[in-house]
Amino acid sequence: MASASAHFNRAVALHREAAAHVEAARVEHARQQGTAPASDGQLATYQRLAHELNSAAAQITPGWLGCPLDGRARARKLGVDARLGDVMHVDAATGLLGPRGGEVSEFAVAVPFLGIGHVAVDRDARDPRVAGWMRGLLLRSVAALPDGGLRVLPVDGATLGSLFTPFRGLVDAQVWATPATTVDRLRAVLDEAEERVAAAHGGIPHDMPYLLIAAGGLPVGAGSTEHARLAALAHAGPAARVHLLLAGYPPTGAAGFGRPPRLDHTTHLAANGDLFTVSETPADVPLDRQGGGLACPVRLADPPIDGLIEAVCHPLANAARTHTAVDFTGLMPPKIWTESSASGLRTVVGREGRAWCELALDDATPHWLVAGRTGAGKTVFLLDVLYGLTSRYSPDELALYLLDFKEGISFAEFTPTEVDGSWIPHARTVGIESDREYGLAVLRTLSREMSRRAAELKRAGVTRLVDLRANRDDVAMPRLVAVIDEFQVLFTGNDVLARQAAAALEELARKGRSYGIHLILASQTISGVEALFTKGESIFGQFPLRIALAGGGGILDASNTAADALPVGSAVVNAAAGHPDANRLVRFPNAEPAAVTTQRHRLWSARPPGDAPPAVFAGYAEHHIDTDAAYRRLTPNIRRRQALVGRAVDVGLPTVGFGLDATPGRHVAVLGTSIVGADIVHAAALSLARQHQPGTARFVVAGFAAAADPVIEHLTDTLTVAGHPCVGVDAAKLRAELAALADADTAPVTAHTYLLVFAADVATAALSHKDSTGRTGLADLRTVLHTGPGRGVHLIGWWRIARRFSEAIGGSSGREDVACLVALNVANTELAALVGDHTLTWHPRTNRALLLDRHDQRAQLIVPYVRPGRHDDPGDGTM
Numbered sequence: 001m002a003s004a005s006a007h008f009n010r011a012v013a014l015h016r017e018a019a020a021h022v023e024a025a026r027v028e029h030a031r032q033q034g035t036a037p038a039s040d041g042q043l044a045t046y047q048r049l050a051h052e053l054n055s056a057a058a059q060i061t062p063g064w065l066g067c068p069l070d071g072r073a074r075a076r077k078l079g080v081d082a083r084l085g086d087v088m089h090v091d092a093a094t095g096l097l098g099p100r101g102g103e104v105s106e107f108a109v110a111v112p113f114l115g116i117g118h119v120a121v122d123r124d125a126r127d128p129r130v131a132g133w134m135r136g137l138l139l140r141s142v143a144a145l146p147d148g149g150l151r152v153l154p155v156d157g158a159t160l161g162s163l164f165t166p167f168r169g170l171v172d173a174q175v176w177a178t179p180a181t182t183v184d185r186l187r188a189v190l191d192e193a194e195e196r197v198a199a200a201h202g203g204i205p206h207d208m209p210y211l212l213i214a215a216g217g218l219p220v221g222a223g224s225t226e227h228a229r230l231a232a233l234a235h236a237g238p239a240a241r242v243h244l245l246l247a248g249y250p251p252t253g254a255a256g257f258g259r260p261p262r263l264d265h266t267t268h269l270a271a272n273g274d275l276f277t278v279s280e281t282p283a284d285v286p287l288d289r290q291g292g293g294l295a296c297p298v299r300l301a302d303p304p305i306d307g308l309i310e311a312v313c314h315p316l317a318n319a320a321r322t323h324t325a326v327d328f329t330g331l332m333p334p335k336i337w338t339e340s341s342a343s344g345l346r347t348v349v350g351r352e353g354r355a356w357c358e359l360a361l362d363d364a365t366p367h368w369l370v371a372g373r374t375g376a377g378k379t380v381f382l383l384d385v386l387y388g389l390t391s392r393y394s395p396d397e398l399a400l401y402l403l404d405f406k407e408g409i410s411f412a413e414f415t416p417t418e419v420d421g422s423w424i425p426h427a428r429t430v431g432i433e434s435d436r437e438y439g440l441a442v443l444r445t446l447s448r449e450m451s452r453r454a455a456e457l458k459r460a461g462v463t464r465l466v467d468l469r470a471n472r473d474d475v476a477m478p479r480l481v482a483v484i485d486e487f488q489v490l491f492t493g494n495d496v497l498a499r500q501a502a503a504a505l506e507e508l509a510r511k512g513r514s515y516g517i518h519l520i521l522a523s524q525t526i527s528g529v530e531a532l533f534t535k536g537e538s539i540f541g542q543f544p545l546r547i548a549l550a551g552g553g554g555i556l557d558a559s560n561t562a563a564d565a566l567p568v569g570s571a572v573v574n575a576a577a578g579h580p581d582a583n584r585l586v587r588f589p590n591a592e593p594a595a596v597t598t599q600r601h602r603l604w605s606a607r608p609p610g611d612a613p614p615a616v617f618a619g620y621a622e623h624h625i626d627t628d629a630a631y632r633r634l635t636p637n638i639r640r641r642q643a644l645v646g647r648a649v650d651v652g653l654p655t656v657g658f659g660l661d662a663t664p665g666r667h668v669a670v671l672g673t674s675i676v677g678a679d680i681v682h683a684a685a686l687s688l689a690r691q692h693q694p695g696t697a698r699f700v701v702a703g704f705a706a707a708a709d710p711v712i713e714h715l716t717d718t719l720t721v722a723g724h725p726c727v728g729v730d731a732a733k734l735r736a737e738l739a740a741l742a743d744a745d746t747a748p749v750t751a752h753t754y755l756l757v758f759a760a761d762v763a764t765a766a767l768s769h770k771d772s773t774g775r776t777g778l779a780d781l782r783t784v785l786h787t788g789p790g791r792g793v794h795l796i797g798w799w800r801i802a803r804r805f806s807e808a809i810g811g812s813s814g815r816e817d818v819a820c821l822v823a824l825n826v827a828n829t830e831l832a833a834l835v836g837d838h839t840l841t842w843h844p845r846t847n848r849a850l851l852l853d854r855h856d857q858r859a860q861l862i863v864p865y866v867r868p869g870r871h872d873d874p875g876d877g878t879m
């Protein structure tokens with residue numbers, strides 16, 4: 001092809017010679033007043049010239065570019081007749097050499113096309129000659145160029161797409177776009193081409209494919225704006241490998257409108273009766289020195305025979321499917337854990353056209369924002385990314401903190417489950433359906449780690465992790481990636497917690513990059529993004545890499561609409577904070593369950609010895625005391641006995657309870673109508689029982705609500721079987737018990753005594769009556785509360801009505817006598833008044849309680865222990 005221009009010039013010279021002959025013949029013909037036929041000599045000259053023109057054309061249109069489009073073409077090799085970047089000529093017409101009406105010699109008219117310019121014909125594709133001609137040109141181009149060398153953007157306002165029907169295979173395989181038949185779609189086509197031209201200003205890679213707008217006719221409504229845009233593309237396109245093949249151009253405009261602009265770098269064919277004329281071409285050498293174009297009329301090139309286009313497109317479409325296919329396994333490296341994270345983390349997330357798309361968490365793009373409407377594939381995208389990362393980097397190089405605030409199981413893939421006990425060794429904490437409190441705890445864990453790293457870097461005399469790792473390979477400092485799905489939940493409420501979360505997030509976003517801490521924040525809603533934005537540009541600006549899935553355009557620049565109509569499995573990746581010029585269209589694969597499971601097992605099998613599963617927090621999960629390892633470890637050999645009540649909503653879900661020692665006030669009150677109150681007393685009693693040798697503690701059980709009976713029954717059975725004296729009492733006996741315990745002189749306490757009172761609010765009323773001496777049971781109760789701990793007597797009571805509890809302890813003056821509270825469904829104002837702290841914030845909710853301990857100033861959200869299945873029963877009276 002190196003001599004293509006020489007061959008073209010030769011053809012031009014021949015053409016000029018032919019033109020001179022035609023002109024001479026015309027003059028002679030006129031002189032003889034049209035009576036004399038062409039002489040034999042003239043005919044011989046035409047035949048010779050036509051032959052030589054055909055030879056010259058054959059040199060510049062090898063193989064598919066010039067061969068007859070008949071059955072023999074099927075045997076031709078595809079993809080070998082043209083090269084990207086070279087000027088490609090194509091057989092576009094048949095020139096007719098000879099006097100008008102006389103015998104003519106035909107020759108192939110090869111016009112310069114891809115790599116240099118455009119071709120336009122003024123009839124649109126409703127003319128069958130034009131339709132066949134266009135198909136032929138497209139077929140030649142597709143078949144001659146290397147596989148993947150041409151992307152066509154079809155436009156067809158003339159036959160509404162039927163022009164391109166034979167090319168359906170390529171459209172279905174997404175090598176070609178779907179034909180645009182409306183003016184809006186035409187505009188989108190022009191947008192894409194213009195973006196290509198704009199992006200090419202910085203130079204184009206040698207393997208960049210051609211982008212060809214092939215229009216069988218412009219759609220109704222296209223006007224001067226679209227014509228001007230086409231003219232601009234015609235002018236600037238070739239340098240960016242953007243070309244035009246237009247039928248119906250220039251269109252015949254309505255009267256009063258100016259003619260559409262002529263297109264630069266374009267060979268124009270214009271109908272003239274049955275034949276067509278050919279203008280000058282984009283080649284440097286003019287066909288005619290005066291710019292008159294081809295001197296003789298032409299017939300448009302013949303159409304391909306039926307079935308030929310399909311026969312060519314079929315293997316190309318199949319090959320394209322293979323080359324552009326993305327599947328989950330394709331994102332994974334052949335060998336796991338071979339990469340170093342010293343300078344950052346990188347993973348392949350999908351394909352950008354045929355090329356793989358790799359994204360990084362490093363100094364340039366330390367944090368990512370991901371957005372997409374529900375169902376757009378955000379969870380799948382995150383799984384692709386996280387499995388890609390955990391497969392490339394070992395747990396020494398990368399650790400994950402995964403937080404999900406929505407209902408869903410996105411991150412369950414990383415944790416052991418009942419059916420699959422494996423986990424991803426990089427996962428340190430996984431929060432599923434997390435509470436905001438848990439989210440804050442994770443952020444604080446990361447902040448602490450950041451401070452630790454800062455100190456270590458300081459000691460080493462460097463300021464960035466990358467510098468530390470460059471000098472020392474003995475430091476274990478994996479990069480930490482925190483993924484927060486539906487992160488905006490952290491900011492809901494605009495309360496203290498929201499402010500604390502925003503502050504923690506901002507600090508991590510600002511400083512994290514230096515210490516190898518990266519954030520990936522994902523959201524379904526624009527309001528999520530707005531929530532972040534309202535926290536100030538200081539956070540938002542730390543996320544230069546935006547990944548917008550369908551409907552996630554809110555994280556892009558306001559003028560950037562590229563994500564509006566994305567299909568599932570596609571994303572706009574933008575590393576310039578959403579600026580429209582920086583869009584990259586990426587397709588990511590579905591996370592097929594079988595492939596994900598295989599990869600998880602690969603990673604799990606390679607886990608380091610002794611690797612522990614991640615600390616999992618599943619917001620919906622019930623917690624039962626008998627499966628708690630901390631409970632099982634309890635023995636009587638304990639210094640300070642604990643009444644365990646649940647698990648803290650914190651990283652690692654630590655077991656929490658109240659120390660019940662001799663300090664005044666060490667009694668527990670559980671408040672709220674929820675039946676979970678009974679379960680908490682049950683759990684506290686069981687845990688205390690494990691800390692006593694049988695026979696060294698008495699359990700006095702009083703129950704005043706039928707709903708608590710099964711709990712009490714189970715409790716007394718368990719205590720009795722464990723060898724602990726356990727006595728059930730009614731209101732009268734409880735009063736007697738209190739009287740005896742209050743009067744230490746008459747009844748010295750010999751063993752630890754635990755008063756377990758279920759629905760104590762009922763007892764409060766019964767205890768308020770005076771006896772014959774004028775003394776009330778409440779007075780005894782208060783004495784026991786006041787002096788009991790010093791004598792090994794503790795009360796653990798469930799008050800369904802907080803006011804009754806307050807009455808029982810004697811109002812605010814008795815607050816110090818019961819230092820340990822667990823609030824269930826008690827209104828915030830009531831609770832705040834009860835404990836005398838108006839800054840307290842408590843939102844009652846299912847499966848949560850607030851633990852308050854006056855003595856160590858604790859206010860901790862907990863998941864209270866419940867009896868198994870408690871939350872399965874909708875009629876259980878829980879919150």
Ligand SMILES: Nc1ncnc2c1ncn2[C@@H]1O[C@H](COP(=O)(O)OP(=O)(O)OP(=O)(O)O)[C@@H](O)[C@H]1O
Nearest residue numbers: 373374375376377378379380381568569588589590
């Ligand atoms: N690349 C893809 N190719 C094919 N199907 C996909 C792809 N990505 C996602 N899907 C499918 O689309 C559906 C929604 O995906 P996904 O659960 O990831 O969406 P989401 O944005 O996380 O939605 P939600 O926020 O509601 O959970 C799933 O059935 C998933 O299998």
